[in-house]
Amino acid sequence: MNILSKYDAAKVEDKWYKYWLENGYFHSEPDEREPYTIVIPPPNVTGVLHMGHMLNNTIQDVLIRRARLKGYNACWVPGTDHASIATEAKVVARLKEKGIKKSDLSREEFLEKAWEWTGEHGGIILEQLKKLGASCDWDRTKFTMDDDMSASVIKVFVDLYNKGLIYRGYRMVNWDPEARTTLSDEEVIHEERQGLLYYLAYDIEGEDEKVIIATTRPETILGDTAVCINPHDERYAHLKGKKAIVPICNRVIPIIEDEYVDMEFGTGCLKVTPAHDVNDKNLGDKHGLEVVDIFNEDASLNQHGLHYEGKDRFVVRKEIARELEEKGHLVKTETHINKVGTSERTKAVIEPRLSDQWFLRMEELAKPALKAVLEDEEIKLFPKKFENTYRHWMENIRDWNISRQLWWGQQVPAYYYGDGKEEFVVAENEEEALQLAREKSGKASLSSSDITRDPDVLDTWFSSWLWPMSVFGGILEPENKEIKYYYPTNDLVTGPDILFFWVARMIMAGYEYRNEKPFTNVYLTGLVRDSQRRKMSKSLGNSPDALKLISDYGADGVRVGLLLSSAAGNDLLFDEALCQQGKGFANKIWNAFRLVKGWEISDIPPAKVSEVAVRWYRSKLGQTLAEIEDHFAKYRISDALMATYKLIWDDFCSWFLEMVKPTYGMPISKKTYGEIIALFEENLKILHPFMPFLSEEIWQHMENRNRDEALVVATWPEPVKPDGSLLEGFSLMTEVVSGIRTVRKDKNIPFKDELELYTTGDGSDFAGDLDEVVKKLGNISGIHYDVEKVEGSVSFRVGASEYFIPVTGSVDVESEIRKLQEELSYIEGFLKSVRGKLSNERFVNNAPEKVVAVEKQKEADALAKIATIKESLSNLKNK
RNA sequence: GGGUCAUUAACUCAGUUGGUUUAGAGUGUCACCUUGACAGGGUGGAAGUCACUGGUUCGAGUCCAGUAUGACCCA
Numbered sequence: 039m040n041i042l043s044k045y046d047a048a049k050v051e052d053k054w055y056k057y058w059l060e061n062g063y064f065h066s067e068p069d070e071r072e073p074y075t076i077v078i079p080p081p082n083v084t085g086v087l088h089m090g091h092m093l094n095n096t097i098q099d100v101l102i103r104r105a106r107l108k109g110y111n112a113c114w115v116p117g118t119d120h121a122s123i124a125t126e127a128k129v130v131a132r133l134k135e136k137g138i139k140k141s142d143l144s145r146e147e148f149l150e151k152a153w154e155w156t157g158e159h160g161g162i163i164l165e166q167l168k169k170l171g172a173s174c175d176w177d178r179t180k181f182t183m184d185d186d187m188s189a190s191v192i193k194v195f196v197d198l199y200n201k202g203l204i205y206r207g208y209r210m211v212n213w214d215p216e217a218r219t220t221l222s223d224e225e226v227i228h229e230e231r232q233g234l235l236y237y238l239a240y241d242i243e244g245e246d247e248k249v250i251i252a253t254t255r256p257e258t259i260l261g262d263t264a265v266c267i268n269p270h271d272e273r274y275a276h277l278k279g280k281k282a283i284v285p286i287c288n289r290v291i292p293i294i295e296d297e298y299v300d301m302e303f304g305t306g307c308l309k310v311t312p313a314h315d316v317n318d319k320n321l322g323d324k325h326g327l328e329v330v331d332i333f334n335e336d337a338s339l340n341q342h343g344l345h346y347e348g349k350d351r352f353v354v355r356k357e358i359a360r361e362l363e364e365k366g367h368l369v370k371t372e373t374h375i376n377k378v379g380t381s382e383r384t385k386a387v388i389e390p391r392l393s394d395q396w397f398l399r400m401e402e403l404a405k406p407a408l409k410a411v412l413e414d415e416e417i418k419l420f421p422k423k424f425e426n427t428y429r430h431w432m433e434n435i436r437d438w439n440i441s442r443q444l445w446w447g448q449q450v451p452a453y454y455y456g457d458g459k460e461e462f463v464v465a466e467n468e469e470e471a472l473q474l475a476r477e478k479s480g481k482a483s484l485s486s487s488d489i490t491r492d493p494d495v496l497d498t499w500f501s502s503w504l505w506p507m508s509v510f511g512g513i514l515e516p517e518n519k520e521i522k523y524y525y526p527t528n529d530l531v532t533g534p535d536i537l538f539f540w541v542a543r544m545i546m547a548g549y550e551y552r553n554e555k556p557f558t559n560v561y562l563t564g565l566v567r568d569s570q571r572r573k574m575s576k577s578l579g580n581s582p583d584a585l586k587l588i589s590d591y592g593a594d595g596v597r598v599g600l601l602l603s604s605a606a607g608n609d610l611l612f613d614e615a616l617c618q619q620g621k622g623f624a625n626k627i628w629n630a631f632r633l634v635k636g637w638e639i640s641d642i643p644p645a646k647v648s649e650v651a652v653r654w655y656r657s658k659l660g661q662t663l664a665e666i667e668d669h670f671a672k673y674r675i676s677d678a679l680m681a682t683y684k685l686i687w688d689d690f691c692s693w694f695l696e697m698v699k700p701t702y703g704m705p706i707s708k709k710t711y712g713e714i715i716a717l718f719e720e721n722l723k724i725l726h727p728f729m730p731f732l733s734e735e736i737w738q739h740m741e742n743r744n745r746d747e748a749l750v751v752a753t754w755p756e757p758v759k760p761d762g763s764l765l766e767g768f769s770l771m772t773e774v775v776s777g778i779r780t781v782r783k784d785k786n787i788p789f790k791d792e793l794e795l796y797t798t799g800d801g802s803d804f805a806g807d808l809d810e811v812v813k814k815l816g817n818i819s820g821i822h823y824d825v826e827k828v829e830g831s832v833s834f835r836v837g838a839s840e841y842f843i844p845v846t847g848s849v850d851v852e853s854e855i856r857k858l859q860e861e862l863s864y865i866e867g868f869l870k871s872v873r874g875k876l877s878n879e880r881f882v883n884n885a886p887e888k889v890v891a892v893e894k895q896k897e898a899d900a901l902a903k904i905a906t907i908k909e910s911l912s913n914l915k916n917k
Numbered sequence: 918g919g920g921u922c923a924u925u926a927a928c929u930c931a932g933u934u935g936g937u938u939u940a941g942a943g944u945g946u947c948a949c950c951u952u953g954a955c956a957g958g959g960u961g962g963a964a965g966u967c968a969c970u971g972g973u974u975c976g977a978g979u980c981c982a983g984u985a986u987g988a989c990c991c992a
Contacts, residue, residue: 629955680942683943
């Protein structure tokens with residue numbers, strides 16, 4: 039067989055993915071095995087794969103593939119969400135290009151366009167996940183706007199309304215003037231912006247005096263309905279009970295007093311605009327102020343804006359500042375940095391706005407969710423540090439604004455039969471609504487034309503908070519066998535940025551609807567940043583093209599690259615060099631396979647070296663497997679990968695294969711060969727979750743396998759109890775081999791020249807046949823034990839023994855002495871620190887016996903070592 | 918403004934209830950190697966006042982307090 043010396047990922051990846059799909063390895067049905075379930079955090083249906091998705095889904099795939107190998111009934115449910123605002127914004131933009139305004143279309147026509155868009159772009163991201171190797175059960179793919187998913191949402195809305203948890207309220211909400219919808223608090227991003235602080239003079243009614251207020255938003259003065267001072271502020275005491283006059287519109291407004299006013303900020307005198315600021319709204323409610331809303335829904339000014347009517351708020355800010363200056367009301371301006379709320383989706387500056395919205399009461403829902411994470415630990419967050427953030431949010435939770443002034447999404451199932459505030463009903467469909475409306479209104483004559491459905495849709499998160507249940511039909515049919523089998527799911531992998539948006543709400547929904555947690559472990563990944571620590575974003579253009587990375591480094595290479603430095607919850611500084619490392623690793627393993635595959639097999643007895651090598655590697659594998667198990671249990675995925683990396687590269691390739699490698703041109707024992715292949719197979723199983731394609735490719739090359747024997751459905755290695763003394767002896771042995779290599783290097787002795795090795799040891803440091811390994815890897819012709827010293831040799835120490843290698847020609851006495859002296863001073867320093875402890879009475883009296891014993895042992899070892907070094911030194915100096 | 922978390926080698930990070938050689942890994946770096954699986958390789962080296970200042974302790978990278986810097990969350 040001719041195997042290429044370079045591993046070509048592109049050639050094999052599509053082939054194996056297709057094979058896995060054809061054989062349905064990823065599909066899961068309930069059976070008698072224990073389930074292991076993950077639901078994907080649904081990406082935006084029209085989105086494309088970015089680095090965050092790659093990281094996130096690689097981790098999920100690692101977990102699910104490992105579970106599959108461990109014999110669980112592994113089920114990873116994929117899907118997408120409808121991303122209400124983002125998708126609607128894209129559809130609106132696309133219509134605009136064609137010269138069509140949203141308002142020109144009926145709701146039905148618009149939705150048709152939105153579905154068209156979804157059809158064109160939907161699922162692209164899922165295809166990209168396949169390139170990454172994601173082993174999702176594609177037969178279960180879900181979309182939050184699927185009929186059954188929407189029905190679940192509506193059912194839950196009606197249920198929560200009937201329980202009194204959903205209510206309609208006239209509140210200050212975050213208004214996105216670009217998308218013309220409200221946003222939840224979590225969708226508002228606060229950014230620091232440089233702005234101006236305007237100092238404005240308001241006349242006092244009936245006085246010559248003026249009062250100066252400071253504001254960042256001069257355009258809102260037209261909505262002012264009071265001026266507020268702090269009752270303890272003596273500077274303004276004389277203004278109490280008087281009235282001020284708003285410039286330009288000349289509205290006469292009261293001067294009120296409230297301790298809310300910060301005397302230090304600005305002039306200590308505040309203008310109050312209840313329609314456009316949440317704090318001002320509170321003040322307004324408290325003091326019974328008038329509310330004057332000056333904005334249209336696109337944040338242009340309405341009739342209260344007088345001659346500014348129809349102009350945008352930011353245009354008006356400039357123009358009104360000029361007018362105020364001309365009229366002598368602008369005292370001065372100062373530069374000022376303030377936090378501005380912006381829309382996560384459209385980036386537009388948020389306008390606080392009063393309107394009728396639907397809200398979900400959170401207080402009761404939050405209680406079991408708080409308890410599950412912080413008290414009962416039924417749900418664990420990895421890393422744990424996020425529990426503080428979780429607690430803070432859950433304890434200060436506010437009602438959730440769930441309505442959006444959009445069309446793309448589930449329409450609020452509320453029906454109005456009159457203009458009164460309470461003249462509506464909530465029902466799953468129109469017939470029921472009509473029935474309820476007749477009852478509630480007492481008008482039996484009401485017909486379907488008398489009721490109107492609320493035009494708003496529900497927040498996308500109001501769909502996705504049900505995700506772990508609704509994907510299994512758990513809302514519509516709570517007793518179906520799928521939900522009973524797969525729920526609660528095992529792990530959830532997501533970013534900390536949606537801990538509240540999504541994770542916390544899923545927990546609430548889980549307890550509300552199943553009285554059970556939705557998942558046990560939540561793994562929070564870090565954000566992917568570039569090497570300068572900037573977030574990856576489209577606008578910066580610093581996000582690499584995911585598919586190009588896969589084609590450059592192979593999916594396996596990219597997976598390894600992403601995982602190598604992504605400890606849970608720590609941001610990942612993405613560097614393509616890491617993918618290169620992954621690709622290099624793939625190539626290394628590939629070549630290890632080429633080596634083994636190239637050997638001629640013969641029915642000869644195994645070499646002694648090979649026998650000890652096999653015994654050692656079995657132990658090493660057992661030891662490393664336990665470490666890997668521990669890392670996975672703690673969700674330390676990158677550590678688990680690094681342990682695997684070192685096992686294969688260092689232990690398997692650098693040590694094991696070098697030990698068993700037959701002399702050039704010679705055959706290998708059939709028995710040994712079989713053992714090597716078996717161990718190689720164990721490596722591949724451990725490797726498979728991280729590098730599924732490469733591992734399957736080699737696995738299938740090893741022998742002809744039938745469908746049931748694919749690596750993807752193989753069995754995870756049995757834990758082997760490691761032989762501790764063998765591992766310990768081996769580790770001493772490697773130091774000896776290293777010592778020999780160093781001597782060769784220092785003395786320029788080529789590897790092909792055989793050397794003799796002498797030692798003061800008696801050969802008990804590494805028992806068994808490890809001395810055979812020293813001979814092979816050091817090219818040593820013979821080892822001589824129990825010698826005292828050897829003239830004309832170079833020496834090194836391992837443990838308590840000294841080793842000598844006679845060298846022809848002159849030994850550089852000076853440099854030998856220098857080296858020994860360096861070694862000596864290190865050990866003497868060490869001894870000093872140990873003795874420092876031992877001579878401290880309080881240490882000896884207070885420290886545990888065990889610790890003291892260890893220190894005494896250290897002292898003894900150091901003393902023995904010092905003695906041998908000193909002896910060597912005196913030998914050298916006597917020359 | 919309030920809160921949370923971080924700060925260990927040039928870079929990215931471990932360091933698991935305070936004691937296991939005067940701190941480890943990967944990458945990078947330096948020197949050498951035209952080796953028969955792999956130069957995407959091999960061998961060997963150098964590199965750290967564990968942010969700073971105090972404190973607790975027989976003993977602190979690890980615990981406590983403060984300072985500085987940074988990140989994130991909330992208002």
